[in-house]
Amino acid sequence: MQKYVIVDYQDFTPMTEAFQRLGYRVFHAAAELDDRELVDCELALFCMFKSIKQPLHSWGLTRRLNRAGVPVITWNRDGPSHKGDKAWRLWALRHFRYFNIYATHTLQDAQGFARQIVYLPNAAWDTEYHLGDATLETLRDPSRYRFDVSFYGRISAARYPEMRKRQLFFEQLAPRLEAMGIVYSFRDGSPSCAEQRALIQASRINLNYHAGCDDKYHGGNEIGREKSWGLPERCFGVPACGGFLLSDVRKHAAESFIPGVEWADFLDLDDCVAKIRYYLANFNASRAIAEAAYSRVVREHFYVNRARTLVEAARVWRDERHVMR
Incomplete structure (x- = not known):
């Protein structure tokens, strides 16, 4: 049976492609899956700066996904500035734990956003960034x-x-x-x-x-x-x-x-x-x-490598909670 992932992350095509290469069916919103379908969902990747703009909705969504055994992940590629976001939003993100896993391109100022922290650097989108007609020679x-x-x-x-x-x-x-x-x-x-x-x-x-x-x-x-x-x-x-x-x-x-x-x-x-x-x-x-x-x-350092890292982080999260898949 094909597994699913939710990638609601800034319309970021490279990560959608990466999960598809790993054989996952990609959904772009949790609302597209009912509770029965969530049983086959490996992980949900969200943008923290979008999530905090709807704090109550995001909080409830995390609880729903966790009940189905789906870890909620965010990937911050804008630390330590955090897009210059409002101080109260950053405080809320740290104190109410909207995410189970905090993936970040820098380990600066990384504490508090989630219990599980994963270093996840940027990567090359090999669909567009490649040798083309050139060769190393x-x-x-x-x-x-x-x-x-x-x-x-x-x-x-x-x-x-x-x-x-x-x-x-x-x-x-x-x-x-x-x-x-x-x-x-x-x-x-x-x-x-x-x-x-x-x-x-x-x-x-x-x-x-x-x-x-x-x-x-x-x-x-x-x-x-x-x-x-x-x-x-x-x-x-x-x-x-x-x-x-x-x-x-x-x-x-x-x-x-x-x-x-x-x-x-x-x-x-x-x-x-x-x-x-x-x-x-x-x-x-x-x-x-x-x-x-x-x-x-x-x-x-292609995005498919980053997707594999997130899949492994999700597995660790489930193993710690004895969630069967």
């Missing part, structure tokens, strides 16, 4: 690259206030690269996945710097607070396309990659410039890291 050809350094994503602080730190960084980096004759592309906005893949594969170095979850604390963007330890999606998507990633320091990077072998990072603007110069002068070294990172992502 063709990416070893230095002549194929149009840019020395690139970045795409939200940059404008006028449109995205939480990106003020990122905007300042690229405003300071650009003239330093120009002075050295380094060709760069810093693109503000959200290009299509195909456009992202093309830019990644046309750039010797793909940068990662800052993320909305780093500084968007309740009360506004506060530069100087400790940034997230978690890895943004591009830290997996770039290597999935065969690109070389140079990232700002992320504490959880060592959980997913071997530093210096599968991962390269920088401390600040000066170190970023120094690392750019180094890897442009040592192209083979950058490609060795890129290929090692690609292999690691393909083995361990």
